[in-house]
Amino acid sequence: MTTQQIFSPLPGIFYRRPAPDKPAYKNDGDVVADSDTIGLIEVMKSFNEVKAGTTGKILRFLAENEEAVMAGQPIAEIDV
Amino acid sequence: MxxxxxxxxxxxxxxxxxxxxxxxxxxxxxxxxxxxxxxxxxxxxxxxxxxxxxxxxxxxxxxxxxxxxxxxxxxxxxxxxxxxxxxxxxxxxxxxxxxxxxxxGPTAQSIRLMGDKVAAREAAAAAGVPTVPGSRGRLESTEAAFALVETTGFPVMIKAAAGGGGRGIRVARSADEFNHLMPQAQAEALAAFGDGGLYIERLIEGARHIEVQVLGDGHDVIHCFERECSLQRRRQKVWEEAPSPSLTPAIREKLCASAIALAKAVNYRGAGTLEYLYDDRTHEFYFLEMNTRIQVEHPVTEMVTGIDLVREMIRIAGGEPLRVRQDDVRVTGHSIEVRINAEDPTRNFMPNPGTVSALSIPGGDGVRFDSMLYQGYTVPPFYDSLLGKLIVHDKDRPNAIRKLSRALAELSVEGLATTKPLHQALARDADVQAGRFHTAWLEPWLELHASSIITDQASPVARAIL
CATH class of the missing domain: 3.40.50.20 (Rossmann fold)
Structure with a gap:
């Protein structure tokens, strides 16, 4: 068991939900597959999906919903 | 005061x-x-x-x-x-x-009136301004819908009242299609939005986007002629010009008079823009909406009329009456504005925030660059992608397009991908040069001409020659 981080591919605003009235894509403790979407990054009014990029279990999110993030900033920790 | x-x-x-x-x-x-x-x-x-x-x-x-x-x-x-x-x-x-x-800007009351689509449409109709034929607000019954299309003709758009952003729109091209689609649209709107309310609007295919600039002081209103903004991608204007290459003098006069009629009817104060669809085959125009603010593309109007719209709106807000009489507003030459966005046109317009490592701004007579850039500036990712606008003015449209190509070749924003190569490709295009386009022209053009959009590195000046 090792811990990996998922990094934001872009600078922008991080969202954990597909829409304000929808549940979060993933929560702490959820098992994710490589191609699962874990959040969105809004950059210049365009929305880009962030993929898990690996298979494992999400330990915790490091970035909050609607937080401003930099490219390369860790947004979640995952147990692979 | x-x-x-x-x-x-x-x-x-x-x-x-x-x-x-x-x-x-x-x-x-x-x-x-x-x-x-x-x-x-x-x-x-x-x-x-x-x-x-x-x-x-x-x-x-x-x-x-x-x-x-x-x-x-x-x-x-x-x-x-x-x-x-x-x-x-x-x-x-x-x-x-x-x-x-x-x-x-205008009064809160004017903003509220023009922000309400149904109320704005009714104000336009009351002032004798043509609107797109269709229902006044939502239709109460299918019987009312069938009666209505008798008067609007086809094709019509059936829109879900609770939809928006292009969702829940169907197009009927004949009465048969309409009879078939209407119940289906109603059921679908109910399922998708929990509201089966529909409204109907005639679809004006191949229409151009033309808008009239007005200035009012709350008592009197003048127009500063029109802009054409038909080159759009995803409903965002990318290239705007004044005057429109598609209006005849007689239609221009009618269009501008209609804008004045509506703006006067609401005692408009400040700078405003009335947007229209224009069908250049039938020479008919239809009021869409009024924007109660200064617009991105205001500089092309300033270039051809010599009126500084932003200064005028500040003076009016300070209590001064209009300083320009309608008879003194004249159009000289032709002006084009292109939007320089932090988007990569060779990669599906992907947003591209970053740091401007070097910047060269074009110059010469009739060239204006309204921008937020300076060398070393880091463009933040949080807002829209507009970096600036390159505006040119020359004695006529062919010369303005040549000047635009020359100025684009001189413009260099290093460190970010921008929409500059898109505008270079558009300026070279025969249809753009002939003014043959409409609001649905650019998107299919982009699919076909992706390869003509080249990021300039080697010889920008050579490529600029038309």
Whole structure:
């Protein structure tokens, strides 16, 4: 068991939900597959999906919903 | 009362533009900014600046209470909202006035009226301005819908009242299709939006987007002729010009007279724009909506009329009457504006924030670059992608297009991908040169001409030759 981080591919605003009235894509403790979407990054009014990029279990999110993030900033920790 | 200190409640190139206009009028400026815009050009140019919150617009540029508090703290006596953000928010306009400050724009009542689609359409109809044939608001029954299409003709769009942004729209090209689609549309609207309400609008295919600039002082209104903005991608204008290459003098006169009729009917104050669809085969135009603010593409009007719209709107807000008479507004030559966005046209217009490592700005007679850029500036990812606008003016349209190509070749924004190569490709295109386009022209063109959009590295000047 090792811990990996998922990094934001872009600078922008991080969202954990597909829409304000929808549940979060993933929560702490959820098992994710490589191609699962874990959040969105809004950059210049365009929305880009962030993929898990690996298979494992999400330990915790490091970035909050609607937080401003930099490219390369860790947004979640995952147990692979 | 004349404005002495103006708070600019916006960012980017329009904040720079407003700052310059205010200074030219001898008015001091206060620039509000989010944490992400601390290093912006607008902040650097302003006399004073006040931070109003975190990067997210909802917590800064849309935070009315913080903006009003900044005005109070700095002793500003007026607020200019620019475009976007709070520019067409009637509650904000009212709150500014309630705080005994001047709102540089129309009354809250005008903003509210024109922001309500059904009310705006009714005001237009009452002023004798043609609107797109269709239902006045939602249809109450299918019987009413069938009766209505007898008068509108085909094709018609059936729109879900609760839809928006292009969702829930169907097109019927005949009565048979309409009979078939109507119940289906109703059932689907009910399932998708929990509201089976529909409205109907005639579809004007191949229409152009033409808009009329007006200036009013609350008593009198003048027009400053039209702009054509038919080159659009995803409903965003990318290239705008004045005058329109497609209007005859007689239609132009009718169109501008209709804009005046509506703006006068609502005692309009400030700068405003009436948007129309224009069918150049039938020479018919239809009012779409009125934007109660300064627009991104206002410079092309300034270039051909010599009227500084931003200065005029500030003077009007300060209580001055209109200083230009309709007879003195004349169009000289032709002007084109292209939007330089931080988007990569060779990669499906992917947004591209980053740092400007080097910047060359084109010059020469009739070339204007309204932008928020400077060398070393880092473009934040939190707002729209507009970096600036390249505007040219020349004696006629062919010369303006040649000047645009020349100026684009001189423009260099290093460190970011921009839409510059798109505009270079458009300026070379035979249809663009002939003025043969409409609002649905650019998107299919992009699919077919992706390879003609080349990021210039080697010889930009050679490529600019038409």
């Amino acid at each position: 004349a404005i002495k200190k103006l708070l600019i409640a916006n960012r980017g190139e329009i904040a720079v533009r407003i700052n310059r206009a205010a200074r030219e009028l001898g008015i001091a400026t206060v620039q509000v900014y989010s944490m992400a815009d601390k290093d912006s050009l607008a902040v650097r140019l302003a006399d004073e600046s006040v931070e109003i919150g975190p990067p997210q617009a909802s917590k800064s540029y849309l935070n009315q209470a913080t903006i009003l508090a900044a005005a109070k703290a700095t002793g500003a006596d007026a607020v200019h909202p620019g475009y976007g953000f709070l520019a067409e928010n009637a509650e904000f306009a009212a709150a500014v006035e309630a705080a005994h400050l001047t709102f540089v």
